[in-house]
Structure formats: structure tokens, C-alpha cells
Amino acid sequence: MKIFESLGKYDYEQLVFCHDESSGLKAIIAIHDTTLGPALGGTRMWTYDSEEDAIVDALRLARGMTYKNAAAGLNLGGGKTVIIGDPKKDKNEAMFRAFGRFIQGLNGRYITAEDVGTTVEDMDLIHEETRFVTGISPAFGSSGNPSPVTAYGCYMGMKAAAEEAFGDDSLEGKTVAVQGVGHVAYHLCKYLHEEGAKLIVTDINQENMQRAVRDFDAETVDPDRIYDVDCDIFSPCALGAIINDDTIDRLSCRVIAGSANNQLKEDKHGDILYEKGIVYTPDYVINAGGVINVADELIGYNRDRAMKKVEGIYQKIQRIFEISKRDHIPSNQAADRMAEERIQSMHHSRSTFLMNERNILNMVTR
Numbered sequence: 001m002k003i004f005e006s007l008g009k010y011d012y013e014q015l016v017f018c019h020d021e022s023s024g025l026k027a028i029i030a031i032h033d034t035t036l037g038p039a040l041g042g043t044r045m046w047t048y049d050s051e052e053d054a055i056v057d058a059l060r061l062a063r064g065m066t067y068k069n070a071a072a073g074l075n076l077g078g079g080k081t082v083i084i085g086d087p088k089k090d091k092n093e094a095m096f097r098a099f100g101r102f103i104q105g106l107n108g109r110y111i112t113a114e115d116v117g118t119t120v121e122d123m124d125l126i127h128e129e130t131r132f133v134t135g136i137s138p139a140f141g142s143s144g145n146p147s148p149v150t151a152y153g154c155y156m157g158m159k160a161a162a163e164e165a166f167g168d169d170s171l172e173g174k175t176v177a178v179q180g181v182g183h184v185a186y187h188l189c190k191y192l193h194e195e196g197a198k199l200i201v202t203d204i205n206q207e208n209m210q211r212a213v214r215d216f217d218a219e220t221v222d223p224d225r226i227y228d229v230d231c232d233i234f235s236p237c238a239l240g241a242i243i244n245d246d247t248i249d250r251l252s253c254r255v256i257a258g259s260a261n262n263q264l265k266e267d268k269h270g271d272i273l274y275e276k277g278i279v280y281t282p283d284y285v286i287n288a289g290g291v292i293n294v295a296d297e298l299i300g301y302n303r304d305r306a307m308k309k310v311e312g313i314y315q316k317i318q319r320i321f322e323i324s325k326r327d328h329i330p331s332n333q334a335a336d337r338m339a340e341e342r343i344q345s346m347h348h349s350r351s352t353f354l355m356n357e358r359n360i361l362n363m364v365t366r
């Protein structure tokens with residue numbers, strides 16, 4: 001892999017390799033763009049097939065965070081970490097504390113939080129070494145696990161998409177096929193079940209799948225059959241790149257709305273969904289609830305303020321559909337346009353020299 005060529009492709013700022021032999025830490029922090037403020041994005045722990053796969057994932061996810069934070073109206077740039085390892089077997093205290101020290105070394109250029117494979121407890125360990133971590137225990141005055149709030153934002157975004165596709169935002173009686181019923185999707189299924197939606201779920205983790213059956217009367221299908229399910233809404237809530245050349249023609253839904261990051265394998269898959277008339281809810285807009293919630297910690301956490309902002313995902317998605325219709329472009333491009341315009345305009349207005357520049361990190365200290 002040609003690292004600088006990869007960084008050049010989408011103008012990445014920094015790629016940091018963190019290594020601690022005794023704890024087994026192998027982490028890669030990718031910082032994409034800090035025009036709007038320090039880079040905030042979660043830490044994913046996953047068993048990658050190769051180091052190259054891990055780097056590619058960190059880069060893709062970091063760039064996604066730049067767009068997510070910009071589109072959500074946050075004064076934050078985009079970054080992400082991947083830790084190479086099995087979250088069930090390889091975690092230890094020293095690993096997360098060593099990682100916390102590497103984050104501290106970046107002196108606020110990067111702030112972390114949970115992602116797939118990491119928990120509030122892991123964030124608390126990182127917090128032993130640095131203040132540049134969010135999603136830590138409520139006992140520290142923080143917001144805790146972001147997943148339930150991400151789920152609420154997804155629910156709001158799904159309703160906005162239902163209104164676009166069906167002319168009414170009610171999900172009662174709608175069939176929703178959910179891929180992956182982990183932290184976010186469990187809470188999403190709860191909202192959907194309460195509203196009277198019919199759930200068809202899948203997961204590679206039997207325990208998670210059975211929990212959805214038990215708590216929400218969900219039907220199940222095998223993981224590789226989820227794309228063939230006859231449904232109104234397909235909700236990808238596992239990993240990325242699942243809308244690709246192999247799956248796109250199998251989908252029979254009218255709406256795609258889920259929490260997974262980087263759902264489209266390539267931008268061309270957004271064009272194909274648009275041509276097929278499938279209402280695609282851009283992933284980084286619908287799943288911004290978690291980051292909106294943890295970002296609020298940086299200015300002194302206020303749950304009501306954060307939840308109100310998360311509720312606004314409904315209007316944000318409506319706005320994206322408006323741009324898509326006005327400019328005759330797919331919704332993923334409409335979202336990109338919205339995010340890029342904000343970054344560009346701020347890039348210009350923030351170029352004036354200031355001795356003590358105000359930013360989200362020096363508004364409140366903790």
C-alpha cells in the first residue's frame with residue numbers, strides 16, 4: 001500500500017501508528033480534516049485480516065466523521081481509530097491506558113469515543129490518561145454509552161425517509177429488515193416495535209438475534225438472506241460496504257435507513273439506488289445522534305440540549321431530500337454537498353489570525 005498516495009487521495013492530515021508491546025496495543029489513528037475543530041470519532045476494535053485492511057478502514061471511517069460532524073453542525077473535524085484485535089479476547093487495562101497516553105500526546109487534535117468493539121468501561125480506562133475522550137461513565141458527569149442516542153437519531157431519520165417514500169411518517173405496520181442487532185439496533189428495534197412495525201432481523205451473533213426475538217417478536221433470517229427479504233425498509237446496522245455490486249439488485253425495499261457507517265461500497269451505488277427510486281438515507285447524517293450526544297460533553301453535558309439536537313436529524317434528512325430533488329442528484333451526493341459547503345465556508349472565515357483562538361476544547365475544561 002502506498003500510504004502517502006492514500007492520504008493524498010482525500011487530503012488526509014495525519015495517520016498515527018500506536019504500538020505497545022507488553023499490552024498488545026496496535027492502534028491506528030486517522031485524522032482526516034480539522035478545519036471545523038479537533039477531530040472527534042470513535043475507536044473500533046476488530047480482527048482485521050491484514051494491517052492494510054485496518055488502515056483502509058481507519059481512513060474511510062475518519063473521512064466519514066469529517067462529513068458527519070460537518071453535516072451535524074458540530075464544530076469538530078473528522079478522525080477515527082482502529083485497534084487491531086479481538087474485543088472478546090484481547091482487551092486489557094494496560095492496552096487502553098497506553099492508548100490514552102497516545103491520544104494525550106496529540107494534545108487535543110483527536111478526541112475519541114466508543115465504536116464497534118469498545119465500551120464505556122474502555123473509555124473510562126482511556127480517561128485515566130487523557131481528557132480527550134468522550135462517552136465515559138455518567139459518574140464523571142458524562143453522557144455514557146452513545147448507542148441509545150444514535151438509535152433515537154436513526155429512528156427520527158427513518159421516519160423522515162418513510163414520509164418521503166410513503167407520504168406519511170408512521171412506521172406502524174411497516175416491515176423493517178434489520179441487519180445486525182447490536183448496541184444501536186437493539187434500541188432502534190425497541191422504538192420500531194413500540195410504534196407497531198414488523199421486524200425481521202439477522203445477526204452473526206445468536207445471542208443478540210434471540211434477544212430481538214424475545215423482546216420485540218422479531219422474525220429471523222440467516223445473515224446472507226437479509227438482502228432478499230421482502231420489506232418496506234432495509235436497516236443496515238452492522239458493518240460497512242454492504243450495498244455493493246453483489247447485493248444491490250437483491251434489495252426489494254423502498255427505503256434504506258440504518259446506523260452502519262459507510263454503507264455504500266462506492267459512490268456509484270448511491271447513483272444506482274437513486275435510479276431505482278429507493279430512498280437512501282445518508283448514513284453519516286442518520287447515525288449522527290451518538291456523536292452529537294458525546295460532543296455535548298465537551299461544553300458541559302446537558303441531555304435535553306443534546307436530545308433536541310438529535311431530534312433535528314428528522315429535518316436534516318428532509319433537507320437532504322429537498323436538495324436531492326432540487327439538484328437532481330442522489331441523496332448521498334446531496335449530503336456531501338451540504339457538508340462540503342459548510343467546511344469550505346468555515347475554512348475561509350477561520351483563516352483570519354487569532355492569538356488565542358476559541359474552540360470547542362477551550363470553552364469548558366474538565
Ligand SMILES: NC(=O)C1=CN([C@@H]2O[C@H](COP(=O)(O)OP(=O)(O)OC[C@H]3O[C@@H](n4cnc5c(N)ncnc54)[C@H](O)[C@@H]3O)[C@@H](O)[C@H]2O)C=CC1
Nearest residue numbers: 146147150180182183184203204205223238259260261290
Ligand atoms: N454505537 C454508536 O453509537 C454508533 C454506531 N455506528 C455504527 O453503527 C453500526 C453498529 O454499531 P454498534 O451497534 O455500536 O455495534 P455492535 O457491534 O454492538 O453491533 C453490530 C452487530 O452487527 C452484528 N454483525 C456483524 N457483522 C454482521 C453480519 N455480516 N451480518 C449480520 N450481523 C452482523 C454483530 O454481531 C453485532 O451484533 C456500526 O457500523 C457502527 O460504526 C455509527 C454511529 C454511532
Ligand SMILES: CC(C)CC(=O)C(=O)O
Nearest residue numbers: 041042113114146290291
Ligand atoms: C460513536 C460515536 C460517538 C462516534 C463515532 O465514531 C461515529 O459516529 O461513528
